[in-house]
Amino acid sequence: MELILPSEKYKNSYLAYIEELGDEERYPFPMDFDCSDFSKMLSKINDFAEGVNLPPGYVQSSTLWLVDSGELIGVTNIRHRLNQEIEYCGGHIGLGIRPSARGKGYGSQLMKLSIEKLSDLGVSTIYIHCYKDNMASAKAIISNGGSLESELSLGSKIVQRYLVKPI
Numbered sequence: 001m002e003l004i005l006p007s008e009k010y011k012n013s014y015l016a017y018i019e020e021l022g023d024e025e026r027y028p029f030p031m032d033f034d035c036s037d038f039s040k041m042l043s044k045i046n047d048f049a050e051g052v053n054l055p056p057g058y059v060q061s062s063t064l065w066l067v068d069s070g071e072l073i074g075v076t077n078i079r080h081r082l083n084q085e086i087e088y089c090g091g092h093i094g095l096g097i098r099p100s101a102r103g104k105g106y107g108s109q110l111m112k113l114s115i116e117k118l119s120d121l122g123v124s125t126i127y128i129h130c131y132k133d134n135m136a137s138a139k140a141i142i143s144n145g146g147s148l149e150s151e152l153s154l155g156s157k158i159v160q161r162y163l164v165k166p167i
Contacts (some may be wrong), residue, residue, distance in 0.1 A: 001068040001078075004044050009040050010065060013072040017098045026068040028077035028094030030063045033144045051080075058082055064117070066097075066110050073101045076114045080121055089152060089159060091129040092118055115144055117165035126166065132158040 006014075018026075018035060026032050030048070035041045038064055047053045051060035059079050066074035076095040079086065093114045106167045107133065111128075118126050130137035146162035153159075 001066065001073070001109065002108075003064045003117075004067055006042055006063055006065055008038065008042065009062065010067065010072050013067075013070070014038075014065075017072050017075075020099050024099070027096035028063070029074060030077055031075060031096060052067045057083070057085060059086060062117070064114075066106065066113070068106075073098060073106050074110045076110050078114050078118050078121075082125070087127060088161070089129065089154065091127040091161070092123065093126070099147075102136070107136055108143050109150065111140040111144045115164055115166055118143045124165040128164060129159050132160050138162075 015035065016033070021031075032043055033041045033044055033111065044053075045063045046060070049062045049075075054060070059081055061077050061079040063075065063077045065072050066076070074095060074097040076093060078092075079092050082090070082092060093108050093111065094106065095114060115126060127149075128141050130141065132133065132138075132151065141162045141164070144164065145166070146164045148160055149163045150161045151158050152161065
């Protein structure tokens with residue numbers, strides 16, 4: 001299992017992942033990028049990593065893919081810093097695991113690797129958010145040192161805000 005930069009090599013696996021998601025809400029947000037022109041999507045992901053051509057309100061962020069045995073298993077997006085809005089509703093890490101790979105510990109492993117990447121970037125206080133009813137995400141956050149800091153009502157959903165202080 002390895003965490004890699006997105007690449008053309010995994011195009012078919014990525015497209016199968018998107019198909020597997022169906023109508024499900026996609027996490028993290030770069031999973032919503034148009035992938036009909038795969039090279040253009042990879043370029044956009046790279047722009048976010050470089051902090052260029054960002055839409056208003058967005059911050060520099062890196063998207064990484066979790067690959068196991070040649071298959072794309074999960075995707076993480078780590079924000080290098082937060083603005084005020086994202087600090088309270090968004091956080092440093094957004095991640096997702098493809099449906100067929102859920103319940104196998106990949107989410108917790110991807111969370112661990114994401115926290116390590118942020119720590120390598122010098123981020124010493126990490127905020128991670130998830131919906132209160134997303135028990136799998138909460139478990140992955142807590143198992144990686146997260147402590148619940150607050151809750152926020154967002155329409156009919158409650159968002160939990162966790163704090164992680166990497167060692």
